[in-house]
Amino acid sequence: MAAPRFTTDHEWVRLDGDLATVGISDYAQSQLGDVVYVELPEIGRRVEQGKEIAVVESVKAASDVYAPVSGEVVAVNTALAEDPAKVNADPMGEGWFLQLRLADPAELDGLMDEAAYRRFIEEQA
Amino acid sequence: MSEWSRALSAPTRAAPPGAAPRAGFGANRGLQIEEKLLFERDAPGRSGVDLPEPPAVEPRLGGLERRRPIGLPGLSEPEVVRHFTRLSQKNYAIDTGIYPLGSCTMKHNPRLNEKLARVPGLSELHPLQPLSTVPGALELIDRLAHWLKTLTGLPAVALSPGAGAHGELCGVMTIRAALEARGDRRKRVLVPESAHGTNPATAAACGYQVDPVPANSRGRVDRRALEQKLGPDVAALMLTNPNTCGLFETEIVEIAAVVHRAGAFFYCDGANFNAIVGRVRPRDLGIDCMHLNLHKTFSTPHGGGGPGSGPVALSAELARHAPLPWLVHGDNGLQLAEHGEGEAAASIGRLKAFHGQMGMFVRALAYMMSHGADGLRQVAEDAVLNANYLRALLETDLTLSYPGPCMHEVLFDDRFLKDTGVSTLDFAKALIDEGYHPMTMYFPLVVHGAMLIEPTETESKATLDEFAATVKALATAARTGDTARFHAAPQLAPRRRLDETAAARKPVLRWRPPSEDEPPGTTT
């Protein structure tokens, strides 16, 4: 599996062939607080890079999650309905949100690698 | 992830168990009695109401009689009275102490209002009685309308909306109707970033795209940014004045002019009218449409979350679209126009069944008559004076977000708590232990960790002095490292901090009879 890439909105994406797994970063979950619910899209939905694809809710806030790349939704993490805490506990692993069939691999080039993302967060603070 | 959620983040910390006061044998603590749910106090067959036996008749229910019990508990009157009395003792209230809640205007609720709302000649009127039997009710509504029109300077007022947010909906709907009547379909509504969430929610509900307008460094709407956003596709600007930072929008007249030049309407959220009532007329500022919260400026009680009342003052053009019913001055005196015909043909229709929150009209009118034009002007002055007094007392200990005088509320942010390990939330919870309801927190979103304080005019100087002293003491405690008191707070309230995460993850929204499937002892 490829290394994750990150958006400036704190989503991550990992590529495996033409399947892109998407979630939110550890920084994002720490800012959000306890996740109580994740609203996931329907299988088959097509989305453009940068458009809203999911909503993650904490007690006091609901936050839009934007698609880091364009594609078609082929899978969603149904385990999050029972246990949204996975997003806090393991945001890069078991807390994944959805999988997209990638439309354009070149879109990944515009995203940050882990080191660049770390620097980005530091600048934010 | 979107930007604005971050500003609201205040990661909840599990509070360490505090040092418990000396315990009794049970859960009661002196006057604080632990009270179960009604359903847990049940004894079947009991009732707190004596009713005669229904006479035997041939039922005409078409075989639709209820076959299964409802499952309601049975209690006598003494038990019911005790149950709700004990519950009431767990509540903070205006009658208990100050609510420094910004933009809520938690002023004293006069008891005269309650007495008059209960006069049978008003409370025992059915909304669909023949109009000839209720001339006094129509007169009362007319008098209230007169007060609201005079205070706002606008020629008409729609009285039916049931609350502030409902009034906003009414306002935006009339604006859209007026634009459609002009043959002009516009797509955008401009809303300041500092606005209360109901503003963009209302605009979006009516099909508008919401375009946020930033604030300038002085905390007011950035006029240049606004002018750049204005265009022929803007239906309205929704503004609160004074704004949610407690500041008067100094350029409001110029703003109204540019909005009107663009062919748009100027909507004002009247939540903060308490600052200017009797001293400024919204019409003179160029406002076309403004909702009023009778439960804020006009003292009708908050009742733990309602009922409210949100009448909307309207310009002549917008008045043509006001919701039904209309109170009209006819040849035979006051009449209710209940259907969209004749003059009311362009009305947007009904927003509520019947005529509006009459019970709140009586209370608000009693309040207005008690104060009079002179008293209402004094209300605004004392409200502004009280807020500035707190500003002067607190500005060295807390961080004032915008320098200079405020109106009826003052905005601080959490910069004074930097590096203390104490958040705005912790600070507020500690205030509870000191016997105060916290101020408005994390709103408006334009500053970090906002603390918005509105004392209102019904707080005495002595109360303000005591409140300020407590806040200063807490600020000092935070800065000198006394953080445990904040993280553990509240410790002295009927409940400690509650697990809102669990409540949202696995919502339990009602009592259910214990079944064999459930583990025993799921309730306290």
Next chain:
Amino acid sequence: MRYLPLTAADRTAMLNTIGATSIDELFAEVPATARIAPLADLPLAQSELEVERAIGAMAARNLAANSAPCFLGGGAYRHHIPAAVDHLIQRGEFLTSYTPYQPEISQGTLQYLFEFQTQVALLTGMEIANASLYDGAVACAEAVMMANRLTGRHRAVLAGGLHPHYREVCATYARFVGFELARCDPDPRPQQELAALLDDRTSCVVVQNPDFWGELHDWSALAETCHERGALLVVVVTEIVSLGALKPPGEMGADIVAGEGQSLGNALNYGGPYLGLFATREKFVRQMPGRLVGETRDADGRRGFVLTLSTREQHIRRERATSNVCTNSGLCALAFTIHLALLGETGFTKLAWLNHATAVTLAERIARIPGVSLVNPTFFNEFTIRLPVPAAPVVEALAARGILGGIPASRLYPKRPQLANLLLVAATETVTDHDISRFECALREVLA
């Protein structure tokens, strides 16, 4: 000024602390052109005595329902409220408290709302209920919008028996929020008609029980039809006391129940404030409008209650909120909860049967009057009669005789001459045999 604690000395001292020389300085940001002198068009401050006299005079001009035989229904009902209710809701801790956003010091409010939610769910036979909305009509419109969100469809069918004000409110929301309505003619219709109007663009069918004319229906078959076609059934209840005697909407397959709770705990108040009830299936909870109270534990492990699922609401979702509703009808909900707590299972059931028996007695007496016929064969505490002449003038004549004798259909439907002779008549437990005799006598006289 009795509500203003500041004295002149206070004001001076405070201005001093602030460093301002006058209050006008604090209003300096107000543009000079907008500063007004004291308004001349309004009276000056008045004492309690003067205000009481003035408002009392307005009240005295009205014919109140407690001083005349009252047979009015049409979505608002006169019931007897036990004295304890009004005393309890006037406790300052209930009356003058704020929305329970700080749960640690609002457990009184939160617990009674949790009890209220449970009561509404039990009465309607549904799984969950919210903490109330402004009134039944708004609850109805919100139910339609929720059905639209859940099904992804944007067309609602409104039955002819739905209260006309509720239909009108739905129409207003439909126009501005952007969905379609198919409104059936305002006559009781057989269920086949409604089913025929269901298409694959329909999100819900909205019916009422008892309906506006007082007729009773079992909507179970319609519920099945709706579900087969991917639509939801919304059942409206405007007289909540009816659920003491009738099969509840939950047992008929309703997906959402929107109702008016005014009958319990709340006086007529010339139309408001009233109490919107809203109940639905648990699986739909995240699409539910309005406030919700949930159970949880505090840091010491004790049970407590909080407002929950707030992310649906406007102050958090802003432009993405499920609705723009902010306030609920708190104190009205408390009155409802207390009244129902006092009644209990046996009292509520007895109250419902008392209402029905009174209405049956009235119907039998009225139907014997020459020219008068009872329109609906089934009813709870309200029914429709057909007069030989237009009903509106009859009602005026009855009022002149000191009787509030029903609601003419033409008040709600002025443009339908075929309804002009119809009169809605209600009888609750507050109606006595003497009232019934007076009504019968007067009606005979007026019609003769």
